[in-house]
Amino acid sequence: EVNPDNLPPNVADWSRYLGAGVDAAPYGMPSEHEAHVVRRSVEWLTASRESSVNFTPLHELDGIITPNGLCFERHHSGVADMNPTDFRLMINGLVETPLVFTLEDLKRFPRENRIYFLECAANSGMEWRGAQLNGCQFTHGMVHCVMYTGVPLKYLLEEAGVKTNARWVMPEGGDSAGMNRSIPLEKALDDCMVAFKMNGEALRPEQGYPARLVVPGWEGNMWVKWLRRIEVGDEPWHAREETSKYTDLLENGKARRFTWVMDTKSVITNPSPQAPLLHSRGQTVLSGLAWSGNGRITRVDVTTDGGRNWHQARIDGPSLPKALHRFYYEFDWDGSPLLLQSRAYDDAGYVQPTKNELRAARGTNSIYHNNGIQTWEVKADGSVENVEIS
Template sequence: MSKSDRPEKGIASPSRRNLLKAGLAAGGLAATAGFARAAEPDPYNLPPNVADWSRYLGVGVDNAPYGMPSEHESEVVRRSVEWLTASRESSINFTPLHDLDGIITPNGLCFERHHGGVAEMNPTDYRLMINGLVDKPLIFTLEDLKRFPRENRIYFLECAANSGMEWRGAQLNGCQFTHGMVHCVMYTGVPLKYILEEAGLKTNAKWIMPEGGDAAGMNRSVPIEKALDDCMVAFKMNGEALRPEQGYPARLVVPGWEGNMWVKWLRRIEVGDQPWHAREETSKYTDLLANGKARRFTWVMDAKSVITNPSPQAPITHGKGQTVLTGLAWSGNGRITRVDVTLDGGKNWHQARIDGPSLPKALHRFYFEFDWDGSDLLLQSRAYDETGYVQPTKDELRAVRGENSIYHNNGIQTWHVMANGGVENVEIS
C-alpha cells in the first residue's frame, strides 16, 4: 500500500449502521458486548457554533469525591461469558483490552477471577501468619507490613487459562474474551524475602504455601527460590489500596508466573520442605497433553502478544487511509525485545514500534501505522523476549501439546479485517 492509494477523506467510509450489521454478521458478540457506539455529531456543538460547555459553568470541585470516567465511556467495562462457569462466585471476567492504551490497566478494569467470591475483609482485623519451617512463627497486622521497606514494581498478571477457550480453534469474537485475563499495574508492597526472613527460615525450607483468607482458602506451592527472588506482599495497586476484588487489603505478587499463584486476601504462608499438591496445582492448573500425561508446576507465563486494535470489538470505522494498529506483548521471563506484525497473514512481517516503558514481566505497548487500502487483512503479531523465545503459532503448540491443555495458550492470534472494517477471529493456513 502506498500513499498514492490513499482515498479522499470521507470517501468509501462505511456508515455506522452498515458497520454494526457487519459486526453482527462477523461475530454476534460485537453487537452486545463492547462494540463502540459513536453517536452522530450534533451540529450545535461544532464550529462555527459555540457549544453549551463553552458557554456555561460546569460542576464544581467535589462533584465526585472519587472521580469516575466520563459518562461517554460507560461501555468500557469488564465483561464475562456466562456459560463458562457454574456460579458467579467461582468465575471470571475480562479486561476490555480493546478500549485501553499504554501499559497500565486502570484498577476498576483489571479482570477478576475468584474461587469463592470476594472476601470483604476489614483491614483492622487483617492478619498475616507465617508458620512451618521458621525459627519463630509470626503474625503481622497490616500496619506491621507497612513498616517494612517498600518497593514499587510494575508487573503483568495473566491467568493461566487466558486464551484457553481457543485451544481447539477460534471461538470468541473479541480480544477482551480471547486475551482479557491479563492486567498490568504498579504494585506497592514489601519484598516477601523480608517477611520470611523476619520469621527466620530453617535450612530445610524449600517451599512456601501462600493461603488466601477467602471462602476458597486458595492455596498454592511456591518454590523458595522464587519466594526469595522477586515475590512481594502488595497492599497498593496504581498508588491506591488494592481493590477488594484484587485481594484487599494484601495479596501475593508472583512476577511472571500464572495468576492463580498470586494469592489474594493473603492470610497465611506456611514454609515447608516439599510441595503441597493442592487442588489448584493438581486437579486444575496442570496441562493435559495428548498422550494423557499432564504437566504440573507449569508456572511461567511465556511470551505472548495480541493486537488490541483493530479487533472484533474495535473495528476500523474510518475507512481507508492512515490506520493505527496497536497491541500488547508480555513475557513472564523478562522484557519483550521485539514485536513483528503482519497484515497479510504471515506472507510479510514488519517490526512494530514499542512505545512506553520496557520493563521485565510487564505489559509492553506496540504500534504499527499503515495506509489501509480497504482490502481484507489478516493481522497477526509475534513477540520475542530477552531469553530468545519467540511466540509460537497455535498449530505449533497443538503439535507438541494436543488440544486438551486449557492452560498456557500463548499462540499467535489472527484477526480477519473485512473490507467494511469489521473484524473477526479466525485461524489461517
C-alpha cells in the same frame, strides 16, 4: 449521534454554561461517554457469579497500565470482605519463629514499587481448539498490569528465619476457597512481594484487599488474594489448584504440572472484533500488547497479510521485565481485507509460537498456557472477526 449545533463555527452547548464544581465527585469517575468501557463476562463460561471470571477491556485501553476499576477479576468463592484492622498474615512451618503480622506491621518493612502483568493461566484457554470468542477482551482479557507497592516476601521470611531444610512456601487466601499454591522457596526469595497498593491506592476488594501476593511472571492463580498465611515446607503440598487444576493433559495421558511461567505472548488490541476500523482507506494505527514471564519484550513483528510479510512494530513506553509492553504499527490501509497477526520475542530468546506449533507439542486437551499467535480478519467494510489460518 453528532449534534451539528455543537460543531464549529457554532458555540457548543458546553461552552454556554458553568460546569460542575469541585467535589461533585469526591472519588472521580470516567466520563459518562465512556460508560461502555467495562469488564465483561461471558454468560456460558459462568457457572456461578462467585466462582467466575470477567475480562479486561483491552481494546479500549492504551499504554501499559490497567486502570484499577478495569482489572479483570477471577474468584473461586467471591470477593472476601476483609476488615483491614482484623487482617493478620501468619508465617508458620519450617521457620525459627512463627510470626503474625498486622497490616501496620507490614508497612514498617522497606517498601518497593514495581510494575508487573498478572495473567491467568487460563487466558485464551477457550481458543485452544479453534477460534471461538469475538473480541480480544474475551480471548486475551485475563491479563492486567499495575504498579504494586509492597514488601518483598524475602524480608518477612528472613524475619521469621527460614530453616535450612525449607524448600517451598504455600501462600493461602482468607476467602472461603482458602486458595493455596506451592511456590519454590527460590522464587519466594527472588522477586515475590506482599502488596497492599495498586497504582498508588489501596488494592481493590476484587484484587485481594488489603494484601495479596505478587508472583512476577508466573500464573495468576499463584498470586493469592486476601492473603492470610504463608506456610514454609520441604515439599510441595499438591493442592487442588496444582493437581486437578492448572495442569495440562498431554496426548500420551501424562499431565504437565508446575508450569509456572507465563510464556511470551502478544495480541493486537486495535483493530479487533470489538474495535473495527471505522475510517476509510489510508492512514491507520495498529496497536497491541506483548508480555513475557521470562523478562522484557525485545521485539514484536506484525503482519497484515496472514504471515507472508512481517514488519517490525514500534514498542513505545517503558520496557520493564514481566510487564506489559505497548506496540504500534502505522500503515496505509488500501481498503482490502487483512489478516492481522503479531509475534513477540523476549530477552530470554523465546519467540511466540503459532497455535499449530502449540498443538503439535501439547495435543488438543490443553486449556492453560495458550500463548499462540492470534489472527484477526479485517473485512473490506472494516469489521473484524476472530479466525484461524493454517
